[in-house]
Amino acid sequence: MEPPLLNDAEEIAALYRELSQFPSLSSASIGPEVTTQYGGKYCNVYTEWSQRDLERAENIKFCHQYLIFHDSHSIVYSSPSGNCTEIKGELLxxxxxxxxxxxxxxxxxxxxxxxxxxxxxxxxxxxxxxxxxxxxxxxxxxxxxxxxxxxxxxxxxxxxxxxxxxxxxKAESFFKPKAPELSSEEELAKTERRDKAIKGEQFVFYxxxxxxxxxxxxxxxxxxxxxxxxxxxxxxxxxxxxxxxxxxxxxxxxxxxxxxxxxxxxxxxxxxxxxxxxxxxxxxxxxxxxxxxxxxxxxxxxxxxxxxxxxxxxxxxxxxxxxxxxxxxxxxxxxxxxxxxxxxxxxxxxxxFTGIYSTALSEHCWATDSQRVVLDTIQRSRQELIVVDTVSGSVCSLTKGSRLGSWALLTVDRDLLVARFSTPNCPPMLMVAFLPPAGKEAEVNWVCLEEASPIQEISWDVRTLQPPPEQDNPQYAGLSFEAILLRPTQEPKKAKFPLVVSPHGGPHSVFTTSWMLYPALLCRMGFAVLLVNYRGSLGFGQDSVDSLLGKVGSQDVKDVQFCVEQVLHEELTDPQRVAVFGGSHGGFLSCHLIGQYPGTYKACVARNPVVNVASMVGSTDIPDWCLTEAGLPYDQTALPDPRQGAEMLLCSPMQYVDKVQTPVLLMIGEEDRRVPPKQGLEYYRALKAKGVPTRMLLYPGNNHSLSGVEAEADGFMNIALWLIQHLK
Structure with a gap:
């Protein structure tokens, strides 16, 4: 008997409504220190959160404040201060x-x-x-x-x-009628009010x-x-x-x-x-x-x-x-x-320590001693908080001994740290702690200001994989990679879970052990979800990043397939019901996988996928990506080279479109500047010509991330129904 798979559209929509309501924690600031008449000290922690409002089809922002009583070294008492309040119109x-x-x-x-x-x-x-x-x-x-x-x-x-x-x-037409003559005083007043318009500049490209x-x-x-x-x-x-x-x-x-x-x-x-x-x-x-x-x-x-x-x-x-x-x-x-x-x-x-991988330092990241700096960084499949001594260069983790999950620093002020913590089955929590003195950082004591309950129906763990010898990269030998596996907690007695495989985009990005809406939803529906951090992902050392250059469409594809085969061999997953789902470079890999291993995958969902690197180079905002990932030199002043075009085509999923049998759902952002919509359309037409079941959704007003509230909700419903239809 198969484990129950949620397949009623109304029930899936209700599940989406439930899980999409968990807010995300975006920023925090700490108010001035106040000393009470009894000698105790307290401060206010101001936090901003965002939440999807499905009725208004927008992300709303709200603030919540907390009081922290402390003795400058440890937190004595903490409590929320009042209820949440929606923030309107604030940009900064x-x-x-x-x-x-x-x-x-x-x-x-x-x-x-x-x-x-x-x-x-x-x-x-x-x-x-x-x-x-x-x-x-x-x-x-x-x-x-x-x-x-x-x-x-x-x-x-x-x-x-x-x-x-x-x-x-200001610009105006060459043919704009002349205004009636004005007196010198009126002309002077008019000039002061506005700059003189320049003719013929209306359509200049910026x-x-x-x-x-x-x-x-x-x-x-x-x-x-x-x-x-x-x-x-x-x-x-x-x-x-x-x-x-x-x-x-x-x-x-x-x-x-x-x-x-x-x-x-x-x-x-x-x-x-x-x-x-x-x-x-x-x-x-x-x-x-x-x-x-x-x-x-x-x-x-x-x-x-x-x-x-x-x-x-x-x-x-x-x-x-x-x-x-x-x-x-x-x-x-x-x-x-x-x-x-x-x-x-x-x-x-x-x-x-595997190095620093961070898109930005927190605006406030210095300790009071002006010697230590706190930052978050990816360490393999986990995001951790570290403190760096700028004099000695020593690095110490502030989160290594804590619960498995991922951390992000929001701010540090007067050595009070404010951070966000989450796991694949637990939405974001607000954490605070005092930074201990130099040399004792490992003794940090975290206090939770805003709890979130783990979702008991989801279990997860991290797998480490070593590619087989024939797939090792001789230039960067011995590299390992990881995958995060989510699956329903209740194991079936006889049958196995359907599996959704998801490689990340980038390719130099990473899945961390943090809260992600789509994987959690799929898991609650009854799918096992495999998030693959193939070689080339961030957090595993620079050699891992460099190992993928010139080998996209090959090394990364083999890593994902090897990981899938290992999980199918060892786990409670059904080899007859495997789907692949990815966006951007993850979409590139999804399209590669169904072309190179057509027997493995029964359904595919690709969001804004790269399908033809050679045709993308002239229309994307990142033409250098196309050449660099294909292992070619990039020069902004160079003319197109037909041989380079051939190499970019050879590493593209379009090479394998003849072999595809898997039904494909394409999800495209009409305003995408990174992977232009024509990429998805090119694949759609090729699949239609081959008679492969194909459906394409085009989301106006959405860019590469497809993160508009309406597109995100509609997108998930279509993904869920596509998987149910083709994994029967």
């Missing part, structure tokens, strides 16, 4: 250094649907400033993203720094920074003088640099920022920590712009120490894989010397 918000004021960037829409942006300053229990930035016409839209965006208080709390789109000249950064082309640094309400745009940033991630230099003498080169043309930046960039300093008195770091690397997340003496940042080569193992570097403000604190780790030795 930051407390001032003393905690006395708060700055908010807010957007509103008028009755005509026109969007306006306001910069507000709040103090105690009232709003003391509200400046309509749109009306000032000093710049375009303010950036609220985490790539460029910032909202930084000066140390003196008199100025605010932010990033916005450069103001563009490059942007690609996927999720559409319409963000030329950022500028802007400073608001809070007392005078005056906004000024810093003019000293070099023309060929896009500035972002800015903060005030020690003593408020100027501004420090990360600058990305945009010559000869912009490449997609999201998830690409290999773009040429550097740290710069603009002196506000002299107006000069000074380079503080190497100018031939990729550099991001600069963070100033509490004593304002040192800046730490992450560094990668300005080429190669989009994400890889990073260096942690430090610049000394007074000696002007740069040092490498943590080096790139080629390979893990004896279960030790």
């Amino acid at each position: 918000s930051r407390d001032s250094p003393s905690g006395a004021q708060k700055a908010v960037l807010r957007k509103t829409s008028n009755t005509k649907g026109e969007e306006k942006q306001f910069l507000e300053v709040w103090e105690k229990n009232r709003k003391v400033k509200s400046i309509e930035l749109t009306a000032l016409e000093k710049h375009g839209q303010v950036y609220e993203d985490d790539q460029f965006g910032c909202l930084a208080w000066s140390h003196s709390e008199t100025h605010l720094l932010y990033v916005a789109e450069k103001k563009r000249p 490059e942007d920074w690609g996927e999720t950064l559409v319409a963000k082309s030329t950022p500028v640094l802007c400073v608001l003088d809070i007392e005078s309400n005056n906004v000024s745009v810093l003019e000293s940033v070099p023309e060929h640099i896009s500035p972002g991630q800015a903060f005030w230099a020690p003593g408020d003498t100027g501004v420090v920022f990360t600058g990305w080169w945009h010559e000869p043309f912009r490449l997609g930046l999201r998830y690409c920590t290999n773009r040429r960039s550097a740290i710069f300093y603009v002196d506000l008195t002299g107006g000069r712009c000074e380079l503080l770091s190497d100018d031939n690397k990729a550099i991001w997340s600069p963070r100033l120490s509490p004593d304002q003496c040192r800046i730490v940042y992450l560094e990668n080569p300005a080429s190669g894989p989009h994400q890889q193992c990073s260096r942690l570097c430090m610049y000394d403000w007074y000696t002007k010397l740069t040092s490498v604190v943590v080096e790139i780790v080629p390979r893990q030795s004896q279960g030790d």
